[in-house]
Amino acid sequence: MDIMSFKSRIIQKKSITMILTDSDRCRDGIQLKKSLTARDLTGLGIAAIVGAGIFSTIGNAAYHGGPAVSVLFLFTAVACGLSALCYAQFASTIPVSGSAYTYAYASMGEIAAWIIGWDLIMEYAVGNIAVAISWSDYFTAMLTGVGIHFPEYFSMDYLTAKAGYDAAEVLLRNGTQFFALKQDLRESWLAWQSAPALTHRLRLIVDIPAIAIILLVTRLVYIGMKETKKIANLMVIIKLAVLIAFIGIGTFYIHPENWHPFAPNGISGVLKGVSG
Structure with missing residues (x-):
């Protein structure tokens, strides 16, 4: 295969007619059955819009952005709105499965679709890991609140514990008191110190709640x-109920004097919440 034919192959596009035709064909006698109703799709849409990040990253965003984190919601609303319009246009034009992979195949070509397909796989994998770790933190905090102590080395991943332990050791050797360390460094230090030693340098440290929730969700899927x-619909209802309750109760604890300074770290601090 010469260079020109290879180039034309990787940038070739798949027509919408061909995509729709392939979707209607029954592959090896097996065809996916459509089982989602309009209500189910609406629930999935709400779950995607009000993602888990509202629970797992809002604290970090508020830390960097201060009261100006409210502006962050406007930024993300505009971005989500534009993204929704794009997906609505694509979905109405190419009403088949495949999401961004299929849309890229039809509009930009095979190589772009291949890249986006792998990007989606990595995005879902890494994103789920981050959410699972955040859920683990909430779960262990809830257990602590009811008097059940979960070992630090069973609620933290190995790399986080090792990095936190090393950082804490440096500070401790320089004269910093243990209780003056940040909470995450204290937890990492305790996890490493209390974890069972498998070898001289290897400790048994694993985030069991995070692994458990991933396995549970995988089983459900x-x-x-x-x-x-x-x-999924039940979880969406619970999520919305929690947010509505939070907003409703939070309105009684608004203190405008805490809004100054409004943006302690400037616009960069506000935008840092997006990346967080």
Whole structure:
């Protein structure tokens, strides 16, 4: 295969007609059954818009942005709105499965679709890991609140514990008191110190709650969409109820004097919440 033919192959596009035709064909006698209703799709849309980041990253965003984090919601609302319009246009034009991979194949070519397909796989994998770790923190904090202590070395990943332990050791050797360390460094130090030693340098440290929730969700997805959608809809209702309750109760604790300075770290601090 010469260079020109290879180049034309990787940038070739798939026509919408061909995509729709391939979607209607039954592959090896098996075809996916449509089991989601308009209500289910609406629930999935709400779950995607009000993502887990509202629980896992809002604290970090508020830390960097201060009261100006409210402006951050406007930035993200505009970005989400533009993204929604793009997806609505694509979905109405190419009403088949495949999401961004299929849309890229039709508009930009095979190589772009291949890259985006792998990007999506990595995005879902890494994103789920971050959410699982955040959920683990909430879960262990809840257990602590009811008097159940979960070992630090079973609620933290190995690399975080090792990095935190090394950083804490440096500060301790320089004269910093243990309780003057940041909470995450104290937890990492305790996790490393109390973890069972497998070898001289290797400790048994694993985030069991994070692994457990990933396995549970994987099992639910494996069962099938028809069965899973009921749980997904229930989780959306719970999520919205929590947010509405938070906003409703929070209105009684608004103190405008805390809004100064409004943006302690400037616009860069506000935008840092987006990347966080």
